[in-house]
Amino acid sequence: MSSDQATRTKQPLVALAGVNKWFGDLQVLKDINLDIANGEVIVVIGPSGSGKSTLCRCINRLEGVQQGEIRLDGVLLPEEGKALARLRSEVGMVFQSFNLFAHKTILENVTLGPIKVRKVRKAEAEQRGRLLLERVGIAEQADKFPAQLSGGQQQRAAIARALAMEPKVLLFDEPTSALDPEMINEVLDVMTSLAREGMTMVVVTHEMGFARKAADRVVFMDHGKIVEEATPETFFTNPRSDRAKDFLSKILTH
Amino acid sequence: MQALLDNLDRLWAGFLTTLAMSVAAAVAATILGTILAAFRVSPLPPLRALGATYVQLVRNTPLTAVFFIVIFGLPAVDVTFQNFFIAAIVALSVYTAAFVCEVVRSGINSVSTGQAEAARAIGLTFGQSLRDVVLPQAFRSVVPPLGNLWIALVKNSAIAGGGFAVADIAQLAPSLARDNPAQVLAIFGGIALAYMVITVPSGIAVGVIERRTAILR
Numbered sequence A: 001m002s003s004d005q006a007t008r009t010k011q012p013l014v015a016l017a018g019v020n021k022w023f024g025d026l027q028v029l030k031d032i033n034l035d036i037a038n039g040e041v042i043v044v045i046g047p048s049g050s051g052k053s054t055l056c057r058c059i060n061r062l063e064g065v066q067q068g069e070i071r072l073d074g075v076l077l078p079e080e081g082k083a084l085a086r087l088r089s090e091v092g093m094v095f096q097s098f099n100l101f102a103h104k105t106i107l108e109n110v111t112l113g114p115i116k117v118r119k120v121r122k123a124e125a126e127q128r129g130r131l132l133l134e135r136v137g138i139a140e141q142a143d144k145f146p147a148q149l150s151g152g153q154q155q156r157a158a159i160a161r162a163l164a165m166e167p168k169v170l171l172f173d174e175p176t177s178a179l180d181p182e183m184i185n186e187v188l189d190v191m192t193s194l195a196r197e198g199m200t201m202v203v204v205t206h207e208m209g210f211a212r213k214a215a216d217r218v219v220f221m222d223h224g225k226i227v228e229e230a231t232p233e234t235f236f237t238n239p240r241s242d243r244a245k246d247f248l249s250k251i252l253t254h
Numbered sequence B: 001m002q003a004l005l006d007n008l009d010r011l012w013a014g015f016l017t018t019l020a021m022s023v024a025a026a027v028a029a030t031i032l033g034t035i036l037a038a039f040r041v042s043p044l045p046p047l048r049a050l051g052a053t054y055v056q057l058v059r060n061t062p063l064t065a066v067f068f069i070v071i072f073g074l075p076a077v078d079v080t081f082q083n084f085f086i087a088a089i090v091a092l093s094v095y096t097a098a099f100v101c102e103v104v105r106s107g108i109n110s111v112s113t114g115q116a117e118a119a120r121a122i123g124l125t126f127g128q129s130l131r132d133v134v135l136p137q138a139f140r141s142v143v144p145p146l147g148n149l150w151i152a153l154v155k156n157s158a159i160a161g162g163g164f165a166v167a168d169i170a171q172l173a174p175s176l177a178r179d180n181p182a183q184v185l186a187i188f189g190g191i192a193l194a195y196m197v198i199t200v201p202s203g204i205a206v207g208v209i210e211r212r213t214a215i216l217r
């Protein structure tokens, strides 16, 4: 490893410092400080409305923040325009509701970004796209439209679409919450293997099995604050805060 | 009836003029209206204001007044057109674009916000996400109302011949009627029929386009 790479791996890949965000009068993020190292997998957990989605959306600036700094690879997120678009292409996002492009085939969904943003030739983008679809186990669905796929297949296609941009970090906002129970594992399996391969990930999920298997760190949020950070083992067996204990007792009952 | 048959060559020429004027204006109005709709949803406030002002001004002006402004008003500020035919296409396009804008904008609003967010999340710029993701879906959902506008435009084009010396099919009606007062009903009926030769197949074509482009959801 060159010295240049060595210094780069020391600095966090994603760094949030003193981030505050309001929607009107409602403060949704309160003094968020969070460093995410290259290759780290973070699971964000917390009650509904605690600001988990907003945190994710701020990292690729689908939402702006009023105070604080967010850096990717040491660089402040650009305000808007082409620079912001370029930044977003390096931060993948997987949504709860998949959001596959409804008028495009699965393969076209996966190749749109590489062709339009990275200016990759169509044939090359398609070849790589098919490999990605194979990797997430839906190669035979390439020429279908999103509505023809099951929820689990759609979400895996959405992961392939994000991977096609070769992002530095992948954000997942409750990727399995809209899925029927029998499809949850096929998506979590793909995510687990990504984590094993060293992808940097921020995952909002209540799937404790995934957190235990794949996460380096659990971040517990409540009312817009990061209340607790710990390894999955520590967090689930021995939470410190009363709010985390209370929350865990609720999600453990079912 | 005989008056129509005796003037088939003039009818045919007028029909072609109406058809050419309508097709050119429909294409121009659809393009201009789509650009205006993009302005109206743009992140840049001046563009939004421009789009909104255009729609308010044009939508609330009678089409005949738009014709007067284009044909007699603009030359006063040194904007002139080669002939009345071109000027009529401009007037029809400018007028219809305001309505196209609003139809396309409602189409854009019918596309779920998740689509545009996913587009931005893979790094598409606002313009790219509009062109490659949002507009293709927006158009599919507004084919029927857009078709209505195209059909209305064909009929609105009659103002060009009726009032502004364009030799379209509408201009033929009064002159044929003057020369053949006994056949007035047949003449006007025949002219109306000629419009239907354009509008009815247009309506059918719109239905076909709607079915062909429907998106599975």
Ligand SMILES: Nc1ncnc2c1ncn2[C@@H]1O[C@H](COP(=O)(O)OP(=O)(O)O)[C@@H](O)[C@H]1O
Binding pocket: A023, A028, A046, A047, A048, A049, A050, A051, A052, A053, A054, A055
């Ligand atoms: N676009 C928005 N406008 C106004 N309030 C919002 C918006 N998005 C989220 N909120 C509010 O912000 C808070 C945090 O929301 P969110 O980040 O979605 O929480 P979580 O993902 O943890 O459920 C909630 O109170 C929610 O109602």
Ligand SMILES: [Mg+2]
Binding pocket: A052, A053, A054, A173, A174
């Ligand atoms: Mg959420």
